[in-house]
Amino acid sequence: MDHIPLSHEASAGDCNKQTTSTLPPEVDNCLVNARFLHLATCTNNTPHVSLMNYTYLPPNTSPYSPEPLIIMTTNPSSKKWTNLSSNPAVSLLVHDWVSHRPPTSAGRRLSGGSPAPEHRSSLASLLLNLNTSAVSSISATISGEARLVAPGTEEEKFYREAHLENNTFEGEEGPSFGGRRESVVPAAAPAERRGSNEQDDEDVRVIVVAIRDVRISDWKGGVSDYVLVPSGENGAGVNGM
Known part of the structure; x- marks a missing residue:
């Protein structure tokens, strides 16, 4: 039975450092398919973490920067x-x-959360593990x-229009993290967006991270x-610049 390691490899310094002109495929794929990210900021030695909607722009897709952008x-x-x-x-x-937490080998939750799920058949457990392995690989x-x-x-x-288009989903009102939900409405209703939400849109600011x-x-x-x-x-290969 596979289990997670209790610690990662030493990472205080550089780890297997490489230089590259393109993002590793697994990172590019993750940025394309994930819906949210965590944004960490800090001031006066006090950290702050926010769950954010985001839009990933691959290299050379922005007229304002050749770099990959968030x-x-x-x-x-x-x-x-x-x-x-x-x-x-x-x-x-x-x-x-x-985000789904599979059952532990002991069949119980030490945190005192929801009751343990009913016992699964071997086939059901195999399918769950295969599905989890297919989508769970990196951070x-x-x-x-x-x-x-x-x-x-x-x-x-x-950037605002690209972000709106990327985060408007069928049956939803628009982005709910990182801005006011009511300030963004589906692109299919431009007149409505220009109308009642025009004032709210003025309060939205755009953040870009290369x-x-x-x-x-x-x-x-x-x-x-x-x-x-x-x-x-x-010009550098694996393990150095």
């Missing part, structure tokens, strides 16, 4: 915006692990500096670091 929105009265205004350093965590930590896009600019309009380095952790405890460099400068 787009988020918030209102200027939020804690994260206050932190970023004084300290733009951020850490982002995105993963493809499922990616992205470190960098957030840029607060100037409001009212064409750049802000471009992806320049990534740390990948897998469920077995392995850790690898990647530094993105412009195409043509990728």
